[in-house]
Amino acid sequence: xxxxxxxxxxxxxxxxxxxxxxxxxxxxxxxxxxxxxxxxxxxxxxxxxxxxxxxxxxxxxxxxxxxxxxxxxxxxxxxxxxxxxxxxxxxxxxxxxxxxxxxxxxxxxxxxxxxxxxxxxxxxxxxxxxxxxxxxxxxxxxxxxxxxxxxxxxxxxxxxxxxxxxxxxxxxxxxxxxx
Amino acid sequence: xxxxxxxxxxxxxxxxxxxxxxxxxxxxxxxxxxxxxxxxxxxxxxxxxxxxxxxxxxxxxxxxxxxxxxxxxxxxxxxxxxxxxxxxxxxxxxxxxxxxxxxxxxxxxxxxxxxxxxxxxxxxxxxxxxxxxxxxxxxxxxxxxxxxxxxxxxxxxxxxxxxxxxxxxxxxxxxxxxxxxxx
Numbered sequence: 001x002x003x004x005x006x007x008x009x010x011x012x013x014x015x016x017x018x019x020x021x022x023x024x025x026x027x028x029x030x031x032x033x034x035x036x037x038x039x040x041x042x043x044x045x046x047x048x049x050x051x052x053x054x055x056x057x058x059x060x061x062x063x064x065x066x067x068x069x070x071x072x073x074x075x076x077x078x079x080x081x082x083x084x085x086x087x088x089x090x091x092x093x094x095x096x097x098x099x100x101x102x103x104x105x106x107x108x109x110x111x112x113x114x115x116x117x118x119x120x121x122x123x124x125x126x127x128x129x130x131x132x133x134x135x136x137x138x139x140x141x142x143x144x145x146x147x148x149x150x151x152x153x154x155x156x157x158x159x160x161x162x163x164x165x166x167x168x169x170x171x172x173x174x175x176x177x178x179x
Numbered sequence: 180x181x182x183x184x185x186x187x188x189x190x191x192x193x194x195x196x197x198x199x200x201x202x203x204x205x206x207x208x209x210x211x212x213x214x215x216x217x218x219x220x221x222x223x224x225x226x227x228x229x230x231x232x233x234x235x236x237x238x239x240x241x242x243x244x245x246x247x248x249x250x251x252x253x254x255x256x257x258x259x260x261x262x263x264x265x266x267x268x269x270x271x272x273x274x275x276x277x278x279x280x281x282x283x284x285x286x287x288x289x290x291x292x293x294x295x296x297x298x299x300x301x302x303x304x305x306x307x308x309x310x311x312x313x314x315x316x317x318x319x320x321x322x323x324x325x326x327x328x329x330x331x332x333x334x335x336x337x338x339x340x341x342x343x344x345x346x347x348x349x350x351x352x353x354x355x356x357x358x359x360x361x362x
Contacts, residue, residue, distance in 0.1 A: 002211050003297045007233050007288060011207050014283040015200035015240055070289055081292065088292060093227045094274050 069152060069173045076169035080158045082112055085150045087132075089160060089169075091141040102168050103143075103160075109133040110145040112158040128154065133163065185209075189254030193243040203243065207236055210255065213356065214262055215298055216305040220325060221266060225298035226290055230275040233288055235262045237279035255352070263327075308358050309351075316351035323348045 002008050068083035077095025081088040087110050091100060113129025130147035160168040184192060184205035192209075195202040214235055218228035238261050246257055269275045290298075309320055315337075322333045323344070334341045 002208055003215060003301060004211070004229055004232070004288070004290070004294055006294075007229070007236070008204055008207050008211075010233075010285045010288075011236055011240060012200045012204040014237065014285055015196055015203040017284065018197055018240070019200065068291075070291065072287070072289065074287075079289070090226075093224060093230065 069155065071158075071171035071173050073169040073171050076160075078160060078169035078171075080160075080169075080171045082152045082155055082158060082173075084152050085130075085147045087112055087145040087147065087158060089143050089145065099168060102162055102165060103136045104140075105138045106136055106162050106165075107133055108136045108143070108168065109161050109163050110143075110158065111161070112147070112151050112155040114151070114154045114156050190246075190248040193239075193246045193254055196240065196243045203240055206239075206254075209356070210236075210258055212301060212305070213255070213352065214258065215301055217259065217262055217324065218266065219298065219302045220305075225295045227275060229288055229290055229294070229298055231262070231265055231269060233285070234269075234276055234279055235265050237283050237285060238265065241279050241282060253349075305355070308355050311358075312351050312354060316347050316354065319344050319347035320351035320355070324352070 068081060070079070070081050072079045072092070076099045077092040078099060079090045079092055081090075089110060091103070109131060110133075111129055111131045128151060130149055130151045132145040132147050134143060134145060136143055155173060157170065157172045159170045162168060184195075184199070184202050185208070187195075187202070187205065189206060189209070192202045192206040196206070211232070214232045215228055218231040218235075219225065222228055222231065235258070239258055242261075246254065248254065252260075265276060309317060309325070312320060318337060319333065322328045322336070323330070330341045330344050334344045337344060
Protein backbone atom coordinates (compact mmCIF):
# COMPACT_ATOMS: atom_id res chain seq x y z
CA UNK A 1 0.00 0.00 0.00
CA UNK A 2 1.25 3.49 -0.77
CA UNK A 3 1.28 6.32 1.77
CA UNK A 4 -1.38 8.21 -0.17
CA UNK A 5 -3.47 5.54 -1.90
CA UNK A 6 -6.04 8.15 -2.92
CA UNK A 7 -3.40 9.95 -4.95
CA UNK A 8 -2.40 6.80 -6.79
CA UNK A 9 -6.05 6.19 -7.67
CA UNK A 10 -6.47 9.77 -8.84
CA UNK A 11 -3.38 9.59 -11.03
CA UNK A 12 -4.39 6.30 -12.65
CA UNK A 13 -7.87 7.69 -13.26
CA UNK A 14 -6.35 10.83 -14.78
CA UNK A 15 -4.09 8.69 -16.98
CA UNK A 16 -7.17 6.80 -18.15
CA UNK A 17 -8.89 10.06 -19.03
CA UNK A 18 -5.86 11.05 -21.09
CA UNK A 19 -6.43 7.97 -23.22
CA UNK A 20 -9.40 9.67 -24.79
CA UNK A 21 -8.04 12.11 -27.39
CA UNK A 22 -10.98 14.44 -26.90
CA UNK A 23 -9.99 14.96 -23.29
CA UNK A 24 -6.41 15.87 -24.08
CA UNK A 25 -5.99 19.62 -24.29
CA UNK A 26 -4.13 20.95 -27.28
CA UNK A 27 -0.89 22.67 -26.34
CA UNK A 28 -2.15 26.13 -27.23
CA UNK A 29 -5.34 25.66 -25.27
CA UNK A 30 -3.34 24.18 -22.44
CA UNK A 31 -0.99 27.15 -22.34
CA UNK A 32 -3.90 29.58 -22.32
CA UNK A 33 -5.56 27.61 -19.59
CA UNK A 34 -2.37 27.52 -17.55
CA UNK A 35 -2.03 31.30 -17.81
CA UNK A 36 -5.60 31.80 -16.76
CA UNK A 37 -5.26 29.23 -14.00
CA UNK A 38 -2.55 31.28 -12.30
CA UNK A 39 -5.14 33.94 -11.60
CA UNK A 40 -8.00 31.71 -10.61
CA UNK A 41 -6.43 28.76 -8.86
CA UNK A 42 -7.61 29.89 -5.47
CA UNK A 43 -11.14 30.44 -6.72
CA UNK A 44 -11.21 27.06 -8.40
CA UNK A 45 -9.93 25.38 -5.27
CA UNK A 46 -12.69 27.01 -3.29
CA UNK A 47 -15.32 26.04 -5.82
CA UNK A 48 -13.99 22.49 -5.92
CA UNK A 49 -14.11 22.17 -2.18
CA UNK A 50 -17.53 23.76 -2.00
CA UNK A 51 -18.87 21.36 -4.57
CA UNK A 52 -17.53 18.50 -2.56
CA UNK A 53 -19.15 19.86 0.55
CA UNK A 54 -22.43 20.05 -1.26
CA UNK A 55 -22.40 16.29 -1.33
CA UNK A 56 -22.29 15.54 -5.04
CA UNK A 57 -19.76 12.82 -5.57
CA UNK A 58 -18.19 13.54 -2.23
CA UNK A 59 -15.62 10.87 -1.61
CA UNK A 60 -14.69 9.28 1.65
CA UNK A 61 -11.00 8.43 1.47
CA UNK A 62 -10.27 4.72 1.48
CA UNK A 63 -8.23 4.98 4.64
CA UNK A 64 -10.86 6.89 6.60
CA UNK A 65 -12.05 4.87 9.55
CA UNK A 66 -15.54 3.41 9.09
CA UNK A 67 -18.11 5.92 10.30
CA UNK A 68 -15.68 8.84 10.23
CA UNK A 69 -16.79 11.84 8.23
CA UNK A 70 -14.48 14.18 6.41
CA UNK A 71 -15.15 17.49 4.71
CA UNK A 72 -13.31 20.67 3.81
CA UNK A 73 -14.38 24.28 3.91
CA UNK A 74 -12.28 25.36 0.95
CA UNK A 75 -12.88 29.06 1.45
CA UNK A 76 -11.76 29.03 5.07
CA UNK A 77 -9.10 26.40 4.43
CA UNK A 78 -10.32 24.20 7.25
CA UNK A 79 -10.68 20.43 7.27
CA UNK A 80 -13.18 18.73 9.59
CA UNK A 81 -12.98 15.09 10.55
CA UNK A 82 -15.69 13.73 12.80
CA UNK A 83 -14.99 10.30 14.21
CA UNK A 84 -17.17 9.13 17.07
CA UNK A 85 -17.15 11.80 19.78
CA UNK A 86 -14.02 13.48 18.45
CA UNK A 87 -14.03 16.32 15.94
CA UNK A 88 -10.57 17.03 14.55
CA UNK A 89 -10.19 20.43 12.94
CA UNK A 90 -7.11 21.22 10.90
CA UNK A 91 -6.08 24.44 9.21
CA UNK A 92 -4.90 23.57 5.71
CA UNK A 93 -1.67 24.98 4.31
CA UNK A 94 -3.60 27.37 2.09
CA UNK A 95 -5.90 28.64 4.85
CA UNK A 96 -6.21 32.41 4.45
CA UNK A 97 -4.62 34.68 7.02
CA UNK A 98 -8.10 35.72 8.13
CA UNK A 99 -8.87 32.18 9.33
CA UNK A 100 -5.54 31.82 11.06
CA UNK A 101 -5.90 35.17 12.79
CA UNK A 102 -9.44 34.48 13.87
CA UNK A 103 -8.72 31.20 15.63
CA UNK A 104 -5.30 32.07 16.99
CA UNK A 105 -5.32 32.62 20.76
CA UNK A 106 -9.11 32.66 20.80
CA UNK A 107 -11.80 30.61 22.44
CA UNK A 108 -13.29 28.67 19.55
CA UNK A 109 -16.58 26.85 19.58
CA UNK A 110 -17.16 23.74 17.49
CA UNK A 111 -20.64 22.49 16.85
CA UNK A 112 -21.86 19.48 14.89
CA UNK A 113 -25.46 18.66 14.36
CA UNK A 114 -28.27 17.32 12.30
CA UNK A 115 -30.77 19.65 10.73
CA UNK A 116 -31.10 23.35 11.42
CA UNK A 117 -33.95 23.85 13.83
CA UNK A 118 -33.51 26.13 16.77
CA UNK A 119 -31.66 25.74 20.02
CA UNK A 120 -28.64 23.84 21.27
CA UNK A 121 -28.70 20.54 23.13
CA UNK A 122 -31.05 17.61 22.95
CA UNK A 123 -34.20 19.04 24.47
CA UNK A 124 -37.65 18.48 23.05
CA UNK A 125 -38.02 19.90 19.60
CA UNK A 126 -34.50 20.94 18.61
CA UNK A 127 -32.49 18.70 16.37
CA UNK A 128 -29.60 16.98 18.13
CA UNK A 129 -26.30 18.75 18.16
CA UNK A 130 -23.09 18.72 20.15
CA UNK A 131 -21.02 21.74 21.11
CA UNK A 132 -17.62 22.17 22.67
CA UNK A 133 -15.50 25.28 23.23
CA UNK A 134 -11.73 25.21 23.53
CA UNK A 135 -8.90 27.69 23.61
CA UNK A 136 -6.94 27.59 20.32
CA UNK A 137 -3.24 28.15 21.02
CA UNK A 138 -1.38 30.58 18.76
CA UNK A 139 0.46 28.82 15.95
CA UNK A 140 -1.47 25.58 16.27
CA UNK A 141 -2.93 24.15 13.08
CA UNK A 142 -4.82 21.28 14.62
CA UNK A 143 -7.40 21.08 17.35
CA UNK A 144 -9.49 18.23 18.68
CA UNK A 145 -12.89 18.77 20.23
CA UNK A 146 -14.23 15.89 22.29
CA UNK A 147 -17.99 16.07 22.52
CA UNK A 148 -20.00 14.64 25.37
CA UNK A 149 -21.90 12.35 23.03
CA UNK A 150 -21.29 10.56 19.72
CA UNK A 151 -23.11 12.45 17.02
CA UNK A 152 -20.97 11.24 14.13
CA UNK A 153 -23.55 8.83 12.71
CA UNK A 154 -26.26 11.41 12.31
CA UNK A 155 -24.33 14.67 11.94
CA UNK A 156 -24.90 16.43 8.66
CA UNK A 157 -22.87 19.55 9.35
CA UNK A 158 -20.15 21.04 11.56
CA UNK A 159 -19.33 24.63 12.30
CA UNK A 160 -16.40 26.45 13.82
CA UNK A 161 -16.95 29.88 15.31
CA UNK A 162 -15.64 32.45 17.68
CA UNK A 163 -18.51 32.96 20.15
CA UNK A 164 -17.79 36.70 20.14
CA UNK A 165 -16.67 37.48 16.59
CA UNK A 166 -18.69 34.85 14.76
CA UNK A 167 -18.27 32.45 11.86
CA UNK A 168 -14.93 30.79 11.07
CA UNK A 169 -15.74 27.73 8.97
CA UNK A 170 -18.63 25.48 8.05
CA UNK A 171 -18.99 22.15 6.26
CA UNK A 172 -21.88 19.98 5.27
CA UNK A 173 -21.22 16.26 5.12
CA UNK A 174 -22.34 14.14 2.23
CA UNK A 175 -25.41 12.03 2.87
CA UNK A 176 -24.58 8.39 3.57
CA UNK A 177 -26.62 5.24 3.56
CA UNK A 178 -26.72 5.28 7.34
CA UNK A 179 -28.50 8.58 7.49
CA UNK B 180 -3.06 -2.73 -8.75
CA UNK B 181 -1.17 -4.25 -11.67
CA UNK B 182 1.90 -6.12 -10.44
CA UNK B 183 2.80 -6.85 -14.07
CA UNK B 184 4.22 -3.33 -14.31
CA UNK B 185 6.15 -3.38 -11.07
CA UNK B 186 9.27 -4.83 -12.65
CA UNK B 187 9.23 -2.69 -15.78
CA UNK B 188 11.89 0.04 -16.07
CA UNK B 189 10.79 3.64 -15.50
CA UNK B 190 11.32 4.59 -19.12
CA UNK B 191 8.92 1.89 -20.29
CA UNK B 192 6.34 2.87 -17.70
CA UNK B 193 6.39 6.48 -18.88
CA UNK B 194 6.27 5.50 -22.52
CA UNK B 195 3.29 3.21 -21.92
CA UNK B 196 1.28 5.48 -19.65
CA UNK B 197 -1.01 6.85 -22.37
CA UNK B 198 -1.93 3.34 -23.48
CA UNK B 199 -1.90 1.65 -20.08
CA UNK B 200 -2.88 3.91 -17.16
CA UNK B 201 -1.82 1.25 -14.66
CA UNK B 202 1.77 1.78 -15.77
CA UNK B 203 1.73 5.25 -14.26
CA UNK B 204 0.36 3.74 -11.05
CA UNK B 205 3.48 1.57 -10.89
CA UNK B 206 5.67 4.60 -11.59
CA UNK B 207 3.95 6.45 -8.76
CA UNK B 208 4.34 3.55 -6.32
CA UNK B 209 8.01 3.30 -7.13
CA UNK B 210 8.81 6.96 -6.57
CA UNK B 211 6.20 8.07 -4.04
CA UNK B 212 8.47 7.75 -1.00
CA UNK B 213 11.39 9.44 -2.72
CA UNK B 214 9.38 12.45 -3.83
CA UNK B 215 7.52 12.75 -0.53
CA UNK B 216 10.81 12.58 1.36
CA UNK B 217 12.31 15.22 -0.90
CA UNK B 218 9.50 17.65 -0.15
CA UNK B 219 9.17 16.72 3.49
CA UNK B 220 12.84 17.50 4.08
CA UNK B 221 12.33 20.95 2.56
CA UNK B 222 8.93 22.09 3.78
CA UNK B 223 8.60 20.07 6.99
CA UNK B 224 4.82 19.79 6.74
CA UNK B 225 3.30 16.45 5.66
CA UNK B 226 0.24 18.05 4.09
CA UNK B 227 2.23 20.55 2.05
CA UNK B 228 4.61 17.76 1.05
CA UNK B 229 1.65 15.66 -0.08
CA UNK B 230 0.24 18.55 -2.12
CA UNK B 231 3.59 19.17 -3.78
CA UNK B 232 3.95 15.46 -4.48
CA UNK B 233 0.51 15.33 -6.06
CA UNK B 234 1.32 18.28 -8.30
CA UNK B 235 4.69 16.80 -9.25
CA UNK B 236 3.23 13.47 -10.34
CA UNK B 237 0.39 15.23 -12.13
CA UNK B 238 2.93 17.32 -14.08
CA UNK B 239 4.91 14.15 -14.81
CA UNK B 240 1.77 12.48 -16.11
CA UNK B 241 0.95 15.43 -18.35
CA UNK B 242 4.40 15.34 -19.96
CA UNK B 243 5.18 11.61 -19.71
CA UNK B 244 4.72 11.13 -23.44
CA UNK B 245 7.37 13.76 -24.11
CA UNK B 246 9.97 12.12 -21.89
CA UNK B 247 13.00 10.92 -23.83
CA UNK B 248 15.44 8.76 -21.87
CA UNK B 249 19.00 10.01 -21.90
CA UNK B 250 22.05 8.35 -20.50
CA UNK B 251 22.82 11.12 -18.07
CA UNK B 252 19.23 11.86 -17.19
CA UNK B 253 17.22 8.81 -16.20
CA UNK B 254 13.51 9.02 -15.46
CA UNK B 255 14.07 9.49 -11.73
CA UNK B 256 16.27 12.53 -12.38
CA UNK B 257 13.63 13.90 -14.77
CA UNK B 258 10.97 13.45 -12.08
CA UNK B 259 13.08 15.19 -9.45
CA UNK B 260 13.69 18.00 -11.91
CA UNK B 261 9.93 18.50 -12.06
CA UNK B 262 9.82 18.34 -8.25
CA UNK B 263 12.50 21.03 -7.96
CA UNK B 264 10.71 23.33 -10.40
CA UNK B 265 7.45 22.75 -8.63
CA UNK B 266 8.95 23.62 -5.27
CA UNK B 267 10.62 26.75 -6.64
CA UNK B 268 7.41 27.93 -8.31
CA UNK B 269 5.33 27.24 -5.21
CA UNK B 270 7.78 29.20 -3.08
CA UNK B 271 7.59 32.12 -5.48
CA UNK B 272 3.81 32.09 -5.46
CA UNK B 273 3.50 31.48 -1.74
CA UNK B 274 1.22 28.52 -2.30
CA UNK B 275 1.37 25.09 -3.86
CA UNK B 276 0.93 25.23 -7.60
CA UNK B 277 -2.05 23.23 -8.88
CA UNK B 278 -2.05 23.76 -12.63
CA UNK B 279 -1.27 20.18 -13.62
CA UNK B 280 -3.92 18.76 -11.31
CA UNK B 281 -6.48 21.22 -12.62
CA UNK B 282 -5.55 20.34 -16.15
CA UNK B 283 -6.08 16.67 -15.40
CA UNK B 284 -9.32 17.31 -13.51
CA UNK B 285 -7.98 15.74 -10.35
CA UNK B 286 -9.91 16.16 -7.10
CA UNK B 287 -8.25 17.99 -4.17
CA UNK B 288 -6.40 15.69 -1.79
CA UNK B 289 -8.28 14.90 1.40
CA UNK B 290 -5.68 13.49 3.74
CA UNK B 291 -6.77 11.51 6.75
CA UNK B 292 -4.89 11.80 10.03
CA UNK B 293 -3.55 8.31 9.37
CA UNK B 294 -2.15 9.33 5.99
CA UNK B 295 -0.55 12.42 7.52
CA UNK B 296 1.04 10.25 10.16
CA UNK B 297 2.32 7.83 7.51
CA UNK B 298 3.93 10.70 5.64
CA UNK B 299 5.46 12.23 8.77
CA UNK B 300 6.84 8.82 9.64
CA UNK B 301 8.57 8.71 6.27
CA UNK B 302 10.81 11.63 7.20
CA UNK B 303 12.08 9.87 10.29
CA UNK B 304 12.50 6.55 8.46
CA UNK B 305 14.24 8.03 5.43
CA UNK B 306 16.78 10.00 7.43
CA UNK B 307 17.57 6.94 9.53
CA UNK B 308 18.00 4.85 6.38
CA UNK B 309 20.33 7.38 4.78
CA UNK B 310 22.54 7.12 7.85
CA UNK B 311 22.65 3.36 7.40
CA UNK B 312 23.98 3.56 3.83
CA UNK B 313 27.61 2.60 3.15
CA UNK B 314 29.89 5.61 3.65
CA UNK B 315 30.53 6.53 0.00
CA UNK B 316 26.85 6.23 -0.95
CA UNK B 317 25.75 8.13 2.15
CA UNK B 318 27.99 11.09 1.33
CA UNK B 319 26.90 11.15 -2.28
CA UNK B 320 23.18 10.87 -1.50
CA UNK B 321 23.36 13.53 1.20
CA UNK B 322 25.25 15.92 -1.05
CA UNK B 323 23.05 15.42 -4.08
CA UNK B 324 19.56 14.74 -2.71
CA UNK B 325 19.50 16.52 0.64
CA UNK B 326 21.91 19.40 0.00
CA UNK B 327 20.99 19.63 -3.73
CA UNK B 328 24.56 20.22 -4.84
CA UNK B 329 25.71 19.82 -8.44
CA UNK B 330 27.49 16.67 -9.55
CA UNK B 331 30.74 18.43 -10.60
CA UNK B 332 30.95 20.14 -7.22
CA UNK B 333 30.37 16.89 -5.34
CA UNK B 334 32.90 15.09 -7.52
CA UNK B 335 35.48 17.73 -6.68
CA UNK B 336 34.85 17.41 -2.96
CA UNK B 337 34.90 13.62 -3.01
CA UNK B 338 37.90 13.60 -5.35
CA UNK B 339 36.37 11.29 -7.90
CA UNK B 340 34.75 11.57 -11.29
CA UNK B 341 31.21 12.76 -11.91
CA UNK B 342 30.33 9.34 -13.24
CA UNK B 343 31.37 7.75 -9.96
CA UNK B 344 29.24 10.20 -7.99
CA UNK B 345 26.26 9.50 -10.21
CA UNK B 346 26.73 5.79 -9.71
CA UNK B 347 26.97 6.17 -5.94
CA UNK B 348 23.83 8.32 -5.82
CA UNK B 349 21.98 5.87 -8.04
CA UNK B 350 23.06 2.89 -5.94
CA UNK B 351 22.30 4.73 -2.73
CA UNK B 352 18.79 5.64 -3.87
CA UNK B 353 18.24 2.09 -5.07
CA UNK B 354 19.27 0.76 -1.68
CA UNK B 355 17.02 3.26 0.08
CA UNK B 356 14.09 2.32 -2.10
CA UNK B 357 14.61 -1.39 -1.44
CA UNK B 358 14.88 -0.82 2.31
CA UNK B 359 11.82 1.40 2.36
CA UNK B 360 9.87 -1.30 0.58
CA UNK B 361 11.03 -3.87 3.13
CA UNK B 362 9.67 -1.65 5.89
